[in-house]
Amino acid sequence: MTRLFAIIAVVLAAAVLAGTWFLSRTHSADDRFAQCRAGAIAGDAQIGGPFELVNAQGETVTDADVITEPSILYFGYTFCPDVCPLDTARNADAVDLLAARGYSVTPIFISVDPARDTPKVVGDFAANLHEKMIGLTGSPEQVAAASKAYKTYYRAQPATDDYYLVDHSTFSYLVLPGHGFVEFFRRDTTAEQIADIAACFIDNA
Numbered sequence: 341m342t343r344l345f346a347i348i349a350v351v352l353a354a355a356v357l358a359g360t361w362f363l364s365r366t367h368s369a370d371d372r373f374a375q376c377r378a379g380a381i382a383g384d385a386q387i388g389g390p391f392e393l394v395n396a397q398g399e400t401v402t403d404a405d406v407i408t409e410p411s412i413l414y415f416g417y418t419f420c421p422d423v424c425p426l427d428t429a430r431n432a433d434a435v436d437l438l439a440a441r442g443y444s445v446t447p448i449f450i451s452v453d454p455a456r457d458t459p460k461v462v463g464d465f466a467a468n469l470h471e472k473m474i475g476l477t478g479s480p481e482q483v484a485a486a487s488k489a490y491k492t493y494y495r496a497q498p499a500t501d502d503y504y505l506v507d508h509s510t511f512s513y514l515v516l517p518g519h520g521f522v523e524f525f526r527r528d529t530t531a532e533q534i535a536d537i538a539a540c541f542i543d544n545a
Contacts, residue, residue: 373522376540388521391486393450393478396463406474410542411446413513415492417453417506418465431512432470433531434538443542450486451477452494453506514538516545
């Protein structure tokens with residue numbers, strides 16, 4: 341029951357924060373992506389930005405190194421028992437749907453559990469979900485900076501031996517080179533809907 345209340349609290353907090361971030365944006369008449377946006381709550385210039393993390397090979401990389409084409413970013417952790425595997429699998433499905441339409445998109449998984457998610461662990465997790473998925477981790481400071489840039493939330497629960505859960509927000513972010521963050525997707529957005537929306541943004545970039 342405690343876990344249920346914690347999950348509900350995270351979801352409600354994320355929803356309130358999302359409304360605060362996104363509703364503050366006023367669309368201009370020259371917004372090239374206006375027709376693609378889900379509504380007035382999408383696309384905030386304050387979301388996203390530079391980050392420095394560690395890839396599966398143990399190399400330090402920046403956002404410019406990994407976001408070389410349209411990308412779908414997700415913040416989660418490999419020990420997540422339910423939410424993360426479902427969300428990242430959906431993102432992988434969206435990437436395949438886009439590929440079938442002629443669009444090349446990279447799925448990116450950023451761990452918010454650097455203590456357990458080593459470069460190898462996060463790399464194996466990403467590779468098992470999609471051949472193009474990039475898995476990233478880093479020091480606690482690097483992960484915190486990346487999370488702050490994308491306005492995500494995460495907090496590790498008290499540990500029992502090596503087992504613990506991490507509460508975290510569950511948005512996926514569409515990022516385009518040269519434009520940065522352009523749209524976010526909630527958990528209830530389907531792979532087909534993500535593919536449709538992402539294609540619109542790519543066509544208008």
